[in-house]
Amino acid sequence: MATTVITNISSLVTNDLSLGEGPLGTVQDAAVVIDGDRVVWVGTSSKAPATDNRVDAEGRAGLPGFVDSHSHLVFAGDRTAEFNARMSGRSYSAGGIRTTVAATRAATDEALDANVRRYVREALRQGTTVLETKSGYGLTVEDEARALRIAAAHTDEVTYLGAHIVSPDYADDPAAYVDLVTGPMLDACAPHARWVDVFCEQGAFDGDQARTILKAGAARGLTPRVHANQLSYGPGVQLAVELGAASADHCTHLTDADVDALASGTTVATLLPGAEFSTRAQWPDARRLLDAGVTVALSTDCNPGSSFTSSMPFCIALAVRDMGMTPDEAVRSATAGGAAALRRTDVGRIAPGARADLTLLDAPSHVHLAYRPGVPLVSAVWRAGVREA
Ligand code: NIG
Numbered sequence: 001m002a003t004t005v006i007t008n009i010s011s012l013v014t015n016d017l018s019l020g021e022g023p024l025g026t027v028q029d030a031a032v033v034i035d036g037d038r039v040v041w042v043g044t045s046s047k048a049p050a051t052d053n054r055v056d057a058e059g060r061a062g063l064p065g066f067v068d069s070h071s072h073l074v075f076a077g078d079r080t081a082e083f084n085a086r087m088s089g090r091s092y093s094a095g096g097i098r099t100t101v102a103a104t105r106a107a108t109d110e111a112l113d114a115n116v117r118r119y120v121r122e123a124l125r126q127g128t129t130v131l132e133t134k135s136g137y138g139l140t141v142e143d144e145a146r147a148l149r150i151a152a153a154h155t156d157e158v159t160y161l162g163a164h165i166v167s168p169d170y171a172d173d174p175a176a177y178v179d180l181v182t183g184p185m186l187d188a189c190a191p192h193a194r195w196v197d198v199f200c201e202q203g204a205f206d207g208d209q210a211r212t213i214l215k216a217g218a219a220r221g222l223t224p225r226v227h228a229n230q231l232s233y234g235p236g237v238q239l240a241v242e243l244g245a246a247s248a249d250h251c252t253h254l255t256d257a258d259v260d261a262l263a264s265g266t267t268v269a270t271l272l273p274g275a276e277f278s279t280r281a282q283w284p285d286a287r288r289l290l291d292a293g294v295t296v297a298l299s300t301d302c303n304p305g306s307s308f309t310s311s312m313p314f315c316i317a318l319a320v321r322d323m324g325m326t327p328d329e330a331v332r333s334a335t336a337g338g339a340a341a342l343r344r345t346d347v348g349r350i351a352p353g354a355r356a357d358l359t360l361l362d363a364p365s366h367v368h369l370a371y372r373p374g375v376p377l378v379s380a381v382w383r384a385g386v387r388e389a
């Protein structure tokens with residue numbers, strides 16, 4: 001397999017403190033050698049070994065590919081009208097999910113697959129090299145299993161979210177829907193997924209229902225992650241910690257006890273500022289979580305209802321401007337933080353042995369991701385050693 005050296009990287013975030021300086025293990029005037037799908041060498045350009053191919057980064061900054069650990073890409077349809085209504089003062093509710101469920105059920109496999117492909121590509125062009133995605137807009141045995149099969153063609157990080165809302169077909173009997181989600185639907189979905197998720201929220205599933213669903217998923221080998229404390233205070237975060245979930249996602253409304261639970265457990269807090277932006281809701285307090293010692297991830301939550309962005313740079317800029325994060329913290333959360341939320345050690349860092357996922361920016365450092373919001377700075381992306389953009 002051919003080796004490639006990328007030289008003249010003005011400043012390279014490695015997220016490996018043994019390789020570089022400062023909180024992100026930054027190497028100045030760096031070079032990276034890629035062999036196949038792996039990084040095999042990181043150091044200063046002047047010491048880089050000779051290889052088959054040489055790419056001159058011409059002073060661009062480098063960082064690990066973004067790890068977007070939370071998205072909902074298997075959907076059809078559009079909710080422009082709902083967004084317009086919100087921007088005229090209407091508030092967000094989980095009920096809008098029903099609009100996408102109807103459109104998704106009516107779509108062909110080909111249309112859904114093309115949609116996922118389009119948004120994975122869109123994210124890749126913005127530097128995202130690992131992307132988790134969920135079912136949750138089917139809510140029948142067949143439609144949920146179909147969503148997961150389609151998702152699995154595009155990513156290894158697939159999440160079963162049959163418990164997004166109670167299916168409209170079971171509006172009068174939510175307990176029967178929980179039985180379906182933990183029974184025949186789980187049977188059909190477990191083979192296609194790595195994770196199980198529940199939207200634990202008023203209007204979706206309460207703490208007891210969520211516990212039942214997550215435990216049933218865990219018994220089938222799926223690791224829990226939870227949509228927790230997005231729209232209101234509630235039991236989601238503490239349930240996530242209690243069950244050893246990989247991540248509690250949203251974390252917008254947190255009590256001190258919620259923060260303490262996250263700080264004492266292994267569950268990552270995944271913050272999704274695109275959702276607060278697009279629903280005009282209060283921002284999650286990243287500063288409070290970081291100061292308490294919680295591991296924080298930043299992700300897009302890309303979905304047609306509450307957060308229709310695939311852009312990790314946009315989320316970084318929001319987190320720095322409005323959630324109390326420094327640029328270093330936001331970039332770490334969007335790379336190493338996402339990797340932690342997916343329990344991955346092969347991505348989110350640039351070091352010998354890691355997967356060769358690397359993004360170059362038309363900028364002298366990663367700080368420009370927040371300093372130059374809205375500017376398309378991503379100029380090259382390698383995923384598993386392959387130049388993709
Ligand atoms: O993460 N919170 C629940 N699910 C999505 C919203 C889905 C939708 O509105 O379609 C979220 O924000």
Ligand code: FE
Pocket residue numbers: 070071072227301
């Ligand atoms: Fe979500």
